[in-house]
Amino acid sequence: MKAWLEALTGKQALLMTYLTKYLRERDCDVIVTTRNYDYAVGIFRNHGIEPIVIGRYGGLKLKDKLISSLKRQMKLVDIISKEKIDVHISFTSPDSCRVAFGLGIPIIQLSDSPHSVFVNKLTVPLSEYLVIPKCIPKEDYSRLIDPNKIVQFNGFFELVWIKRIKPKKEVLEKFSLEERNYIVVRTEESKASYYPKLKQKPTVLDRVLKKTLDLTDVKVVIFPRYDDQKKYLYNVFKEYVDRGRVIIVEKATDSLSLSYFSLAVVTGGSTFAQEAALMGVPSISYFPYHFYVEEEISKQGFPLFHIPNTDKCSEKLYNIVEEKVDYRAESMRKILGLEDPLDVIVKLIYKLK
Structure with a gap:
């Protein structure tokens, strides 16, 4: 059997890394495609997987997004049409799904983002199966796909790598960090189609981090x-960067280990906060909208806080740093009772075959 996997972001690259390894260990031929964006390419290579890198992120403007997508689809057609692909798996990639559908390749779609309305409209209706966490109502997708094709699981996609993680302290030496004396930060998805446009600057992190940087001695990654x-961050935090208190990561690195050994994680998105909270690290998301997954993780007792207001977010982060509560052992026990989505995905792959 031959499977084609597509990943567009760091989160997707992590998931597809473990899926690739699982399938190859069982003699399945796997093709992995990605684009030159974020840390995705580096994550694959750090795990010993060489992806086919096609195209780049289109940016903020609609015309640029469209042109980038069309060019990428044409290149994907050239590559994939020469292969005998049995199944395609993606995290709602418009490019790969359009190509797979056009070439008659069955599609398994993964999603935990019903808020990504435009992307879902372009991808979900083309799917043989849609895999979503149980905490997301089927109704959120049922206008796009037959509900009988929606497969739910009792867990979260982040568990694919959280259940398999072996945190490595060597990463702390790389950045001259001490365990539980730094915080990990991820900027917002300000160019995503579903994200409110920031008016004056590309990120609000300077407001979120100011109190913690001014009143504590923790480092910020x-x-x-x-x-x-x-x-923008190099400019606004120049003094702290020069002193080694703010570290801006340039290349893909072991962000999971960094999060695991940190005091706290804060993000304008969701994945960094969700995966850190599942590992027991207090985490804050200042994403402006409601997330089913985020809400469910918090409801199950993991230390995840949704605080869209930047001033309140700043205050909560400072309090977490001062309190230094460690939930890691308790949280790692809790995840044992949750379902591994990798098993669900693999069963569907072989069902289609």
């Missing part, structure tokens, strides 16, 4: 998403 965010 920042993972920016876009070049304009990176430039």
